[in-house]
Amino acid sequence: MEQRIGSSSQPLEGAGFDPAFVPGLTPPVSMVKRAQQPAESEETDAEAVEAAEAAEVAADVVEEAAEAADEAAVEEDEAADDGPVFEASDRRARIVADRRGVRLCLDDQECEFRWDEIGAVETETARFGKRFTVTVHTPDRRWYPIEIEAAARSRFAEWESRLDAVLDAYFEESD
Structure with missing residues (x-):
């Protein structure tokens, strides 16, 4: 016979505990907030462009480091191929x-x-x-x-x- 320690009931989910569970219950976006959104999106676009440029630079650095490591590994392989295989x-x-x-x-x-x-x-x-x-x-x-x-x-x-x-x-x- 199995015995469980603790509660056997599962936590409840749904509209009773989370109003966002039911679509349409959240209030509509007001006109004031809609007017402010384009200015915020322009700022986020500039930030996104800067982040993309930084990611490109980081990717280039990682790629160059990987190429250097590959070249070093090839040189090391050529130098130490005299061992038993x-x-x-x-x-x-x-x-x-x-x-x-x-x-x-x-x-x-x-x-x-x-x-x-x-x-x-x-x-x-x-x-x-x-x-x-x-x-x-x-x-x-x-x-x-x-x-x-x-x-x-x-x-x-x-x-x-x-x-x-x-x-x-x-x-x-x-x-």
């Missing part, structure tokens, strides 16, 4: 682990983890078949598995060693 893919899935982190792709879905977002990386091979499973665990107890189908079971040892090299090079650095 693990990449495995099949017709549907793809995993890439490099100095930036781990990227998992399945069909049209993608997720990317930086090394500081990863708690553990686990690998598993199927007892029968040719599926290689990589699971990325995050510190907040979530995990993201992906299965790659290999052309032959002999690829599993190669993939394990390449992934271990990447994990040794980058995962330990973030600790």
Whole structure:
């Protein structure tokens, strides 16, 4: 049997508590207020134009900063491409682990983890078949598995060693 603590009645809504609930109950705008509205709208138009110009300037600054960050990232990628990289893919899935982190792709879905977002990386091979499973665990107890189908079971040892090299090079650095 369920027991609820507190009142079981819902708050009332409607015309009894809010006169604006019923259309037509609000008084019409007086002629005096209508005469004052154009002057106020001219002031608000000028303010709106100033706000739009300020927004354009801010957007330009943000765009320039984003372009500079992209250029810096490209230069950094070119400078540090000498580290180990693990990449495995099949017709549907793809995993890439490099100095930036781990990227998992399945069909049209993608997720990317930086090394500081990863708690553990686990690998598993199927007892029968040719599926290689990589699971990325995050510190907040979530995990993201992906299965790659290999052309032959002999690829599993190669993939394990390449992934271990990447994990040794980058995962330990973030600790």
